[in-house]
Amino acid sequence: MAQQVKAVIARAKGAPVEVTTIVVPDPGPGEAVVRIQACGVCHTDLHYREGGINDEFPFLLGHEAAGIVESVGAGVTEVEPGDFVVLNWRAVCGQCRSCKRGRPQYCFNTHNAKQKMTLLDGTELSPALGIGAFAEKTLVAAGQCTKVDPAAEPAVAGLLGCGVMAGIGAAINTGNVGRGDSVAVIGCGGVGGAAVLGSRLAGAAKIIAVDIDDRKLATAQKLGATHTVNSRTTDPVEAIRELTDGNGADVVVEAVGRPETYQQAFYARDLAGTVVLVGVPTPEMKLELPLLDVFGRGGALKSSWYGDCLPSRDFPMLIDLYLQGRLDLGAFVTETIELDAVEQAFTRMHEGDVLRSVVVL
Ligand code: APR
Ligand code: ZN
Ligand code: ZN
Secondary structure: OOOOEEEEEEEEEEEEEEEEEEEEEEOOOOEEEEEEEEEOOOHHHHHHOOOOOOOOOOOOOEEEEEEEEEEOOOOOOOOOOOOEEEEEOOOOOOOHHHHHHOHHOOOOOOOOOOOOEOOOOOOEOEHHHOOOOEEOEEEEEEHHHEEEOOOOOOHHHHHHHHHHHHHHHHHHHOOOOOOOOOEEEEEEOOOHHHHHHHHHOOOOOOOEEEEEEEHHHHHHHHHOOEEEOOOOOOOOOHHHHHHHHOOOOOEEEOOOOOOHHHHHHHOOOOEEEEEEOOOOOOOOOOOOOOHHHHHOOOEEEEEEHHHOOOHHHHHHHHHHHHHHHHHHHHHHHEEEEEEHHHHHHHHHHOOOOEEEEEEOO
């Protein structure tokens, strides 16, 4: 039987979010209903509310979540009721041209639930990133549920569902950071901070954190940055070169998503080095670079979507490392809040006070 639960929705462009009652259908074939235990507040939720993603209001917000599988539909074999899972927005299809070539981390046809969750009057909701987890329960494709060790704190585990995975993956999957590398991370919020943490995990010898906010630089240091640069007062390209024997870093992760910080990343990398863009630009932004420099400096200019993660491979591994005390995922949870405090969390996020506010249910 369909259930009624409390959830946070964005009803109209720019309007404050509200807690309301939604209807969650029973899981159909290939679907699962998950009882949400925790869900982080991400920039993308705010972008949805501001109409920056599309116009398919009302949105059911929230997508960095962990919870317990409550029920599954016909044909579901990957999870069963009682499983502790992190929700992902890359439920790979196994059939598209990328999956078929053995590159499921780029799957072009990821799965979401087929049925719709609705308001009480039947209005269909658009779940953020196909998840919608600022809710007591949500309906997803079973492949969106990734089982991890239930010993992990839900508020921490859920963060792997988006921003923290994006940052760690930008470093270790996309940037291929390895033992002895020098890395610079421009923008050390939740995503950039996670790139710092991932770089340390991968054995980077030098990790240079760049931000315009000293609070973020202090956090980055705790996460493993060996050097910090405040780019409001210091030219970051010069500083990174100085810290790398005049050469530039092997890998530079851009975790802001702006043309000027991308240019910094481009020139702060060593010859044949790698730039990873994980910050999300807006549609009007344009990049101008001398093509001769693009050619002449060699190396790789890459983008990282969701840290090029493969949830089934990366989530359980990262949770295990966290439980062993080798990966401080807990550092990203700045505060835990109730379902009705998402709007205030957006404000705090804007003011740069938090890495992540996490709704705990
Ligand atoms: N130079 C360096 N750092 C900057 C600059 C700049 N010009 N502008 C902003 N920053 C820093 C901020 O001070 C902040 O610490 O970038 C960081 C951004 O962090 P958050 O706001 O916490 O955002 P985060 O969740 O890390 O996401 C980063 O990826 O998911 C996208 O939309 C998101 O584009 C954003 C990016
Ligand atoms: Zn696919
Ligand atoms: Zn997100």
